[in-house]
Amino acid sequence: MSTLRKRITLSALSFSICAGISGAVFAQSLGSPISESQLRGFDLIAPPDGSGYPEGGGTALQGKIIFESRCSACHGMGGEGTSAATRLVGGDMQSEERPIRTVGSYWPHASTLFDYVQRAMPADAPKSLSSSEVYQVIAYILNMNGIIEASLVLNRDSLLQVEMPNKDGFIDRSQAL
Amino acid sequence: MSKQELEKVAGNGLINRRHLLGLGLAGVGVAASSTLLGADAGMNLEIPSWSKQPGPGASGYGSRSKFANDMQRLSGNPNPLYPGGGASRSPLHQLQGSITPNSLHFERHHAGIPDIDPSQHKLVIHGLVRQPLVFSYEDLLRYPMISKIYFLECSGNSGTLFGPNPADGTAQSIHGLVSGAEWTGIPLSTLLDEAGVEPEAQWINAVGADAASMGRSIPLNRAMDDVMIALFQNGEPVRPEQGYPMRLFVPGCEGNISVKWLTQIKLSTEPGHFRDETSKYTDTRLDRKSLQFTYPMGTKSVITSPSGKMKLERQGVYQVSGIAWSGRGSIRRVEVSADGGRSWADAMIQSHQSEKALARFRIPWEWSGGNAILQSRATDSQGNVQPTRTSLVTEKGNISTYHFHGIQSWAVNTAGDIANVYA
Numbered sequence: 016m017s018t019l020r021k022r023i024t025l026s027a028l029s030f031s032i033c034a035g036i037s038g039a040v041f042a043q044s045l046g047s048p049i050s051e052s053q054l055r056g057f058d059l060i061a062p063p064d065g066s067g068y069p070e071g072g073g074t075a076l077q078g079k080i081i082f083e084s085r086c087s088a089c090h091g092m093g094g095e096g097t098s099a100a101t102r103l104v105g106g107d108m109q110s111e112e113r114p115i116r117t118v119g120s121y122w123p124h125a126s127t128l129f130d131y132v133q134r135a136m137p138a139d140a141p142k143s144l145s146s147s148e149v150y151q152v153i154a155y156i157l158n159m160n161g162i163i164e165a166s167l168v169l170n171r172d173s174l175l176q177v178e179m180p181n182k183d184g185f186i187d188r189s190q191a192l
Numbered sequence: 193m194s195k196q197e198l199e200k201v202a203g204n205g206l207i208n209r210r211h212l213l214g215l216g217l218a219g220v221g222v223a224a225s226s227t228l229l230g231a232d233a234g235m236n237l238e239i240p241s242w243s244k245q246p247g248p249g250a251s252g253y254g255s256r257s258k259f260a261n262d263m264q265r266l267s268g269n270p271n272p273l274y275p276g277g278g279a280s281r282s283p284l285h286q287l288q289g290s291i292t293p294n295s296l297h298f299e300r301h302h303a304g305i306p307d308i309d310p311s312q313h314k315l316v317i318h319g320l321v322r323q324p325l326v327f328s329y330e331d332l333l334r335y336p337m338i339s340k341i342y343f344l345e346c347s348g349n350s351g352t353l354f355g356p357n358p359a360d361g362t363a364q365s366i367h368g369l370v371s372g373a374e375w376t377g378i379p380l381s382t383l384l385d386e387a388g389v390e391p392e393a394q395w396i397n398a399v400g401a402d403a404a405s406m407g408r409s410i411p412l413n414r415a416m417d418d419v420m421i422a423l424f425q426n427g428e429p430v431r432p433e434q435g436y437p438m439r440l441f442v443p444g445c446e447g448n449i450s451v452k453w454l455t456q457i458k459l460s461t462e463p464g465h466f467r468d469e470t471s472k473y474t475d476t477r478l479d480r481k482s483l484q485f486t487y488p489m490g491t492k493s494v495i496t497s498p499s500g501k502m503k504l505e506r507q508g509v510y511q512v513s514g515i516a517w518s519g520r521g522s523i524r525r526v527e528v529s530a531d532g533g534r535s536w537a538d539a540m541i542q543s544h545q546s547e548k549a550l551a552r553f554r555i556p557w558e559w560s561g562g563n564a565i566l567q568s569r570a571t572d573s574q575g576n577v578q579p580t581r582t583s584l585v586t587e588k589g590n591i592s593t594y595h596f597h598g599i600q601s602w603a604v605n606t607a608g609d610i611a612n613v614y615a
Contacts, residue, residue, distance in 0.1 A: 046325030
């Protein structure tokens with residue numbers, strides 16, 4: 016009984032604070048429950064811990080064919096780019112005066128390559144590649160950068176093992192004021 | 193009032209801001225039109241033709257005067273190799289006050305503007321929550337909302353000023369990736385509380401519904417602070433190019449994290465490390481380490497009139513006017529120099545000074561036909577002072593060109609031409 020009364024007082028108190036700040040009248044609850052399994056085809060997030068990698072896989076050799084037909088018009092036959100923004104290969108963070116920053120020289124995580132190509136590329140038809148095609152074409156980009164062997168089968172397990180040259184090159188400033 | 197009475201407060205013609213009121217110059221934004229004393233107009237005034245016949249009546253949706261149509265955003269040509277990608281810049285040199293009209297708010301798109309039917313759009317909150325939830329647009333319209341005036345600035349704004357040579361540009365072409373608006377929406381914390389944040393959650397991953405499915409990560413403590421899901425912009429539904437039907441709005445922070453066309457918020461222990469927070473929007477220092485998640489925009493001001501490529505047609509008193517803002521507070525002070533930073537005078541800040549919003553400043557200045565270098569320097573409520581360009585570039589280098597907030601210089605020559613210079 017006394018706990019209940021305390022809870023009522025407390026919630027009345029927090030309610031009045033809320034009302035004071037936001038002008039809220041009632042806490043609404045209008046969201047509809049959904050399950051993670053219902054979001055499987057919707058959630059494309061592939062973070063570094065590998066939790067977002069799908070099934071499928073393949074090699075750089077397979078990826079070369081995809082790259083040359085689906086990517087090279089904008090990124091060049093060897094990933095050299097058609098502009099500074101579309102260069103995918105080369106660069107050196109340490110030796111160059113103004114380092115050319117690419118997937119190979121700059122990106123700290125291989126997961127970002129999977130995540131980005133799956134969600135945003137090819138720029139003229141995003142999300143048109145299958146998961147295996149994404150593994151293959153990013154295997155080719157990693158291989159052109161000398162990060163993996165052409166024969167490596169890239170899949171959810173092997174991608175988790177890929178280490179990027181600039182992996183220690185970043186400082187997290189998210190809590191800076 | 194005679195010329196002699198104007199109290200000079202700094203070198204090369206700066207006049208005490210108190211004279212703004214007496215001069216009746218407020219609102220006269222065009223450099224060429226201001227003189228101190230009304231001269232003989234040289235003609236007799238007659239009743240104009242539009243005063244002799246009724247005009248068209250009221251209409252359902254307003255538009256601006258056809259004589260004001262030259263006020264346009266500035267954008268590059270469409271690039272077939274970057275479909276829908278690119279930016280447009282606000283015409284800062286033509287705008288007044290501290291609110292940007294929605295049609296002139298700057299844009300930055302990574303894969304164009306999606307044509308979203310709000311009745312089909314979904315916002316999902318999931319990951320490390322007690323109950324994953326999905327909201328419709330109709331659902332969200334029923335929540336209690338807040339309205340706040342904030343600036344929004346792309347972190348690439350003014351980035352050309354990191355370069356070795358001063359760009360031959362205008363206030364719009366150099367600084368136009370900043371705008372100000374009143375944003376109305378639901379505090380993100382309201383919806384996160386409804387889903388029930390799990391104790392391990394440290395980050396939110398926000399994703400848009402555009403063709404690039406643009407994603408950004410934000411630490412939970414920041415997300416629970418003043419972040420909102422914005423549904424309205426200056427009173428009307430958020431424009432398609434600003435994220436219709438809903439966008440994230442993270443006050444004071446680089447524009448890219450205010451994810452447009454917001455459709456997914458996933459809570460996690462670690463950030464997603466999306467491409468636009470690793471490859472892009474990161475700041476490589478001179479020691480080759482790169483700063484990641486550098487959100488707040490610096491304390492900054494820009495003189496919008498007189499400014500680059502304008503021309504002072506005759507000597508006399510001009511109104512120097514501009515905007516100032518800070519991602520860390522409100523603007524407390526703006527100083528203006530007409531002699532390249534040797535002496536400074538306080539400008540009048542005329543708009544409401546709210547946190548993380550644009551503030552309009554003005555000060556009268558008498559141009560006597562000589563060379564001048566106009567600069568402005570802002571101080572925010574935390575005491576942060578806008579640095580010189582030299583100190584900013586010395587400190588940060590120019591490997592990366594994000595987050596430029598140094599003092600910029602407009603040089604006026606004896607012909608009255610105005611150009612961006614490094615001074």
